[in-house]
Amino acid sequence: MSTEAETQPSTGSRKRTPSYVVQLLQRLPPLVDAARWGQAQRLTQLTDEVASLIEGSSPSLARKLRASRPLNGTRIIPPPTDLLDVLQPAIGLDDVVLPEVARDSCAALIEEQQNREALAAWNVPPCHKILLSGPPGNGKTMLAGALANALDIPFLVARYGGLVDSYLGNTGKNLDKIFEFAASGPCVLFLDEFDSIGVNRAKAGDVGELRRITNQLLLMVDRMPPHVVLVCATNQPQLVDDALRRRFDTRIELGDPSPELRMRLAMKELAPNRCNGTDLRGYASAIAADPQAGVNLDATSKACMAIRRRHALESLAAAQSGETVASGQATHQLPFGPPLPHVAL
Numbered sequence: 001m002s003t004e005a006e007t008q009p010s011t012g013s014r015k016r017t018p019s020y021v022v023q024l025l026q027r028l029p030p031l032v033d034a035a036r037w038g039q040a041q042r043l044t045q046l047t048d049e050v051a052s053l054i055e056g057s058s059p060s061l062a063r064k065l066r067a068s069r070p071l072n073g074t075r076i077i078p079p080p081t082d083l084l085d086v087l088q089p090a091i092g093l094d095d096v097v098l099p100e101v102a103r104d105s106c107a108a109l110i111e112e113q114q115n116r117e118a119l120a121a122w123n124v125p126p127c128h129k130i131l132l133s134g135p136p137g138n139g140k141t142m143l144a145g146a147l148a149n150a151l152d153i154p155f156l157v158a159r160y161g162g163l164v165d166s167y168l169g170n171t172g173k174n175l176d177k178i179f180e181f182a183a184s185g186p187c188v189l190f191l192d193e194f195d196s197i198g199v200n201r202a203k204a205g206d207v208g209e210l211r212r213i214t215n216q217l218l219l220m221v222d223r224m225p226p227h228v229v230l231v232c233a234t235n236q237p238q239l240v241d242d243a244l245r246r247r248f249d250t251r252i253e254l255g256d257p258s259p260e261l262r263m264r265l266a267m268k269e270l271a272p273n274r275c276n277g278t279d280l281r282g283y284a285s286a287i288a289a290d291p292q293a294g295v296n297l298d299a300t301s302k303a304c305m306a307i308r309r310r311h312a313l314e315s316l317a318a319a320q321s322g323e324t325v326a327s328g329q330a331t332h333q334l335p336f337g338p339p340l341p342h343v344a345l
Contacts, residue, residue, distance in 0.1 A: 020053045040076050044069045077184050080177045083162045087155040089145035096146045097265040102252045125226045127249045133237040134254035137296030140233040148188035156189045179220045186227040194232035195239035214241045221247045262300045263288040269304035
């Protein structure tokens with residue numbers, strides 16, 4: 001006959017849950033409640049407690065938790081979804097083809113942002129205000145998203161259609177909402193077409209409201225906390241107010257791409273990992289040299305996509321008929337231009 005001791009597991013054989021795990025679990029319900037009811041102070045306190053509990057075992061996760069807690073200390077501000085898109089970009093900095101000067105500037109900014117607390121001890125704010133300029137199609141928006149990815153923080157993209165109102169007074173109110181929300185935590189705030197809102201006051205004519213918006217922007221940019229990386233993009237930097245341009249601590253120009261830059265992009269876009277295991281880089285030099293494909297980096301990327309599409313369809317047709325298509329030698333013709341010379345891979 002079995003005894004109670006035989007049917008019950010021995011308490012000595014059970015694994016004890018570490019005390020810090022128990023304390024973590026105890027903090028989950030109040031943490032969820034604080035988030036639900038917008039109690040920023042309570043949420044900050046609980047986040048700090050959780051970070052302290054896991055600091056010994058996961059210091060990097062503890063740092064990330066502390067960086068993500070509410071920073072205004074009083075209330076949680078809901079995102080103005082009619083004015084902003086809150087994104088988590090998947091494209092990293094290595095995926096963006098950049099001139100070396102631009103890449104170095106981005107690397108320096110990322111390093112400073114990752115060492116904000118150390119810089120603060122020296123009363124030095126990190127660089128966090130970037131003005132991107134240059135003709136369209138050369139990766140300004142992509143670069144802004146890649147910075148958010150590298151810093152592992154949200155990417156806030158201002159909706160131009162919602163931001164700029166036909167009633168100019170509403171544009172100022174919209175800017176207030178966007179900047180107030182961005183300041184509540186670490187993020188990258190991206191404003192495209194910046195020349196349309198940061199208008200040069202000397203050229204605003206009789207439209208006093210345009211000057212008021214620029215004045216408002218000057219104050220907002222000055223007050224932007226260092227945990228917010230402000231990225232503004234313009235195709236016409238000469239139209240941006242001079243005083244506003246001086247507020248940016250990092251200026252990056254993405255001009256017309258050089259042949260070397262187009263070649264780097266084409267080699268990346270036609271590499272086997274982008275072409276289902278097929279090496280199409282034999283087309284890269286022709287694409288980089290083609291005037292139609294070299295207008296900007298977007299045109300180069302689309303030319304490479306046309307090559308991939310053509311080769312994919314011809315490979316499919318060849319597979320169905322039992323034939324074989326050689327890598328980079330499907331037809332020796334660019335889908336958008338003249339025939340290519342024979343390329344040996």
